[in-house]
Amino acid sequence: MNNRNIIETMDLTKSYGDFTAVSHLNLHIRRGSVYGFLGPNGAGKSTTMKMFLGLTSPTEGTFHIEHKTYPKDRISILKDIGSFIEAPAFYGNLTGEENLEIIRRILGLPKSAVDDALELVGLTEHRRKLARRYSLGMKQRLGLAGALIGHPPILILDEPTNGLDPVGIHEIRTLVRSLPEKYDCTVLVSSHLLPEVELMADDIGILNHGQLLFEGPLQELEGYAENAGFPTCNLEETFLAMIDADNQERRKC
Structure with missing residues (x-):
């Protein structure tokens, strides 16, 4: 490696x-x-x-x-590894802080880790709100806090x-x-x-x-795209052109 x-x-x-x-x-x-x-x-x-x-x-x-x-x-x-995969799952009857406290205990982290994670994602003022009352965006932030807690490498x-x-x-x-x-x-x-x-x-x-x-x-993607005749003005256009070209090649097979 x-x-x-x-x-x-x-x-x-x-x-x-x-x-x-x-x-x-x-x-x-x-x-x-x-x-x-x-x-x-x-x-x-x-x-x-x-x-x-x-x-x-x-x-x-x-x-x-x-x-x-x-x-x-x-x-x-x-x-x-800290991870955030698809829609995060929480205990809705616990607060955001309590949900992170469970993760903290499992990982054996210091108590300050919860405060740090909440601050990182901007949820400190909502820490004592029940997770089931969080908006979708707040749930995403809480999931991110769960991934970030303890600063994994x-x-x-x-x-x-x-x-x-x-x-x-x-x-x-x-x-x-x-x-x-x-x-x-x-x-x-x-x-x-x-x-x-x-x-x-x-x-x-x-x-x-x-x-x-x-x-x-x-x-390097820009140079690759230019050589292949794909648009290079932004990542989205390059990406769509590459996917479309690959799909067309697959249809020929």
Whole structure:
């Protein structure tokens, strides 16, 4: 494993019967970076993230996280990761603070960790409000606080800005962008808001039908797109053109 990478996958594959959700995936996620993981619905992004978290097992291949190998080091890997996958689940009859307190105790963190996480996501004034009375945007923030608590070295965030208004989206993007420098962590983030990803990510991985179309720094994507005849004015147009071209190639097969 290359020391500059904190996560690497080797032919990582996940099949469900005749359907292959992730196919021979080789990712290289640089330590201390924000890695934007992109793809249309059903491309395999969430499945890949769930494999990293041990929520589903690979059919083939494996991965290394911080020099630990799945499945041998599964429990040790989980201790290094804070995650936010799909819609976060909470105890609705407990306050936001109480929900985070459960996570804090499980992880054996100091009591100050809850206060810190609430402040990071802007929920301090709503800490004693029942979680079932949180708006969708507040629930997203609480889920993000649960991922950030204790400042884990790796964060896996799946659509962290769902349900947020433009101000909230800007705040979360600014927060994610600041995390590598502030807490010496690496962030793998999936989002459909490509203009936001363009503003926060160092590197990009583009997935379609479970296969990696591109991986590398944002500036390299522009050169790749130009050589391939794709638009280069912004990430969204480049992404849509790449997905469309790949889909057309698949229809010919």
